[in-house]
Amino acid sequence: MTGSDAAADAEGYAGLRIERARELARRHGWASVRVLEPGAMMTMDHREGRLNLAVRDGVVERSWEG
Numbered sequence: 001m002t003g004s005d006a007a008a009d010a011e012g013y014a015g016l017r018i019e020r021a022r023e024l025a026r027r028h029g030w031a032s033v034r035v036l037e038p039g040a041m042m043t044m045d046h047r048e049g050r051l052n053l054a055v056r057d058g059v060v061e062r063s064w065e066g
Contacts, residue, residue: 010051013063018053021060025051 009028013021018035025033031049036042038056046066054062 010063010065013051013053013060016060018055018058018060021053021063 013024016024022033022035030051032047033051033053034042036052036054038054042052048065050066052064052066053060
């Protein structure tokens with residue numbers, strides 16, 4: 001997934017359980033999904049086609065492309 005469609009879709013996962021978010025991400029064509037728990041270390045590289053999910057207690061708090 002790329003471009004403005006990706007940016008719009010990337011922000012629509014907050015509030016979902018992680019399992020549901022991963023399922024939808026696959027259906028929507030994301031090449032990879034990175035799950036970040038609170039305090040997790042992450043690289044700052046941007047990868048087109050990667051969906052990042054900030055998760056707390058199994059629920060997505062924030063999502064973004066890169």
